[in-house]
Amino acid sequence: MSARDKPAGTLFGLGVGPGDPELLTLKAARILREAPVIAYPAPLEGDSMARRIAAPHIPEGREEIAIRMPMVPARFPAQAVYDEAAETIGAHLTAGRDVAVLCEGDPFFYGSFMYLFARLAERFRTEVVPGVSALTATAAAAHAPLAARNDVLTVLPGPLEETALVECLARAEAVAIIKVGRHLAKVKRALAETGLAEHARYISHASMAEQRVLPLADLVEDTAPYFSMILAHRRGTVWSKTQ
Structure with a gap:
């Protein structure tokens, strides 16, 4: 499937940096202002670190998808969790809505976004925005x-x-x-x-x-x-x- 034939929504993998919100890139901050849907990894309970880093740059009224998974030393990633998240994100992309997925540090340096990329990039337009790595x-x-x-x-x-x-x-x-x-x-x-x-x-x-x-x-x-x-x-x- 060519880029022209893919559904209208774009999947963005955003590196949000190591922790300081000011280390977010200008490009990532712009995409966060514009994307109607924002997704991020999170523990089963409590706040998402990636969401906390990006918080100053996220406008009100955005639809959010918390990808919750157990933070345990068992085999990672939890395949079923990413399968479900990819289905949810894919539905938004198919409907023409851009989705920005937050990733601590850089998406492709031991980043969790790679697991969604593997499930979605062949079907949807995808852009990876590098981040300041740990x-x-x-x-x-x-x-x-x-x-x-x-x-x-x-x-x-x-x-x-x-x-x-x-x-x-x-x-x-x-x-x-x-x-x-x-x-x-x-x-x-x-x-x-x-x-x-x-x-x-x-x-x-x-x-x-x-x-x-x-x-x-x-x-x-x-x-x-x-x-x-x-x-x-x-x-x-x-x-x-x-x-």
Whole structure:
């Protein structure tokens, strides 16, 4: 089906950034002002983080779709939840209504929007609007460049098995470990085993009011919030005037 033949509504995947509403892009803010329907992931109970970030940019009177799912460490995504959400969103698109789907950070950097994209993009016009990712927001919060010159930046999910983490970290120059959460103790051990712990930085809730930045060595807890990340570099300092 060509773009010309697809139904009139457009599906927008909007990256809303890491937490600070001012880090929303101008394009995402414009689409939020114009879209009649807004969808976003949410826990089974309580507020949606993505909705909270975008709130200052959402006019009154918009129809909203909360995609509620259990926030548990079981296999993700919950297929049935996204199947149902795609059906609901698809009905709006078929009727000619644009739908803006909010995604924390960037839609295609470990973003939840990818699961709706896979279900809807072949049938409907779709536009993905990049957002400031937690990766770059965390580096800004830490006042620490991610990498320099010919460094290879490695991004590792905290839920990896410990042996896999150690194997990847042993080869890493610059590394960012995401989704730390309840895996913090395991990540600490892997960093120590591979000689990266000494200069590692811990950052949680980057760009938010509760932002916390400190050397990993000073962190006494063995669990962390979901919105946390660890940055490390084999050289210790990514770049200085003498390097």
